[in-house]
Amino acid sequence: MKILRTGFFKGARRHIAIVPRLIFSVRGWPWLLADCMGLRRQPYVLRTRNGACCELRPGTSDWWIFLEIFVFGIYARVQNDIRRAKVIVDVGANVGFFAIYASSINCDAEIHSFEPFPDNLAQLKRNLLLNASRSIHSHPHAVSDKTGVTTLYFTPGDDSGCSLSSPQGHSCSVQAMGVNEIFQLCGIERCDLLKMDCEGSELPILLALSPDVLAKIGSIIMEYHVPSEVDAILGVLSHSGFQCEILGEIKTIYACRN
Numbered sequence: 001m002k003i004l005r006t007g008f009f010k011g012a013r014r015h016i017a018i019v020p021r022l023i024f025s026v027r028g029w030p031w032l033l034a035d036c037m038g039l040r041r042q043p044y045v046l047r048t049r050n051g052a053c054c055e056l057r058p059g060t061s062d063w064w065i066f067l068e069i070f071v072f073g074i075y076a077r078v079q080n081d082i083r084r085a086k087v088i089v090d091v092g093a094n095v096g097f098f099a100i101y102a103s104s105i106n107c108d109a110e111i112h113s114f115e116p117f118p119d120n121l122a123q124l125k126r127n128l129l130l131n132a133s134r135s136i137h138s139h140p141h142a143v144s145d146k147t148g149v150t151t152l153y154f155t156p157g158d159d160s161g162c163s164l165s166s167p168q169g170h171s172c173s174v175q176a177m178g179v180n181e182i183f184q185l186c187g188i189e190r191c192d193l194l195k196m197d198c199e200g201s202e203l204p205i206l207l208a209l210s211p212d213v214l215a216k217i218g219s220i221i222m223e224y225h226v227p228s229e230v231d232a233i234l235g236v237l238s239h240s241g242f243q244c245e246i247l248g249e250i251k252t253i254y255a256c257r258n
Contacts, residue, residue: 022071025049032056035063045130052104053130054097057123061160062095069097074250078193081219081256085109085192089182091143091205092197094160096124096136102193103134110135112186116142116152116174117162139185144176144201145208163199166225179205180213189216196222203229206236214240219256227251 022029031044040058047053048070056062068074075082075098082088082105090099093113102111113136115121124138142152142164153168155161161168164176177185194217196202202222220242224230233253234244242255 018067018071022067026070032063032066035059048104050104052100053127054095054100055123055126055130057095059157061158062097062123065094065097065160069101074252075101075195075221077245077247077252077254078195078219078221079105081193081221082106082109085218087188087191088112088193088195089186089188089191090114090195091179092195092199093124093138094120094197096127096138098195098197099136100127100131100134102195103131103136107134109192110137112137112139112182112188114139114141114143114177114182116140116176117154117159118172120159120162137186139177139182140175141177141182142174143179143182143196143198143205145178145204146176147178147181148176149173150176161199163201163225165200165204179208180210183213183216190218191216192218194220194222196220200225202226203233203236206233211240219254221252221254223250223252225251 025048027047028044031040034040035058043055043057045055054066056066082102085106088102088109088111090111090113093099093115096113099111099113102109115124121140128136128138144164150164151171152174153163153166153171155168202224237244237255241257245254247254
């Protein structure tokens, strides 16, 4: 959190432009600003103008992720994909902000959110209760290249950085499910949008996708965490018929079919 706050205030001139947007679009915004300054002690609920409702845990990375998704608009590139989607798969759901954002754009979309970290999963379920009318399903699994019990690494306070591939100071055992198996688990015949934010597991997951399952995916938005793997990721996607676009400022790859 110290790193996040430092980065936020170092970019104060750039971020000051979003303050009017924050005030206009988010009810409860003073609590978020208090949280980013380390002054908030109790959980608080924010509501956006388009109906999304999110509870944030003070002293965690929740406030930053909320800003990224609902104010900075890091998923603006897939708004049209979300509007057209019938089924969305959310790998690395954290506390559910992306799923709630997507559902606020398309309330008819069926969204499957996968989050293995117990603290995040509990908060994800609380957030889904605040948005009970939406068709979002939570699954307590890490999505991986294979099924089985595995180790999840994390840093307390930075609950957005849980990783299967990058050892950190703390760890816990979680149940992983192979990416092909999650389509069977959810009965997915077609995934219109696959969102991935899985802290370094992107390439192994893509390599594990069977041709049949990959053919079911219409578009992909994924944050990449290992820059040296970007060419390999683009190669897998291009070979599978996707047109790819690198959004370098937010370290994200967007891929869609013709």
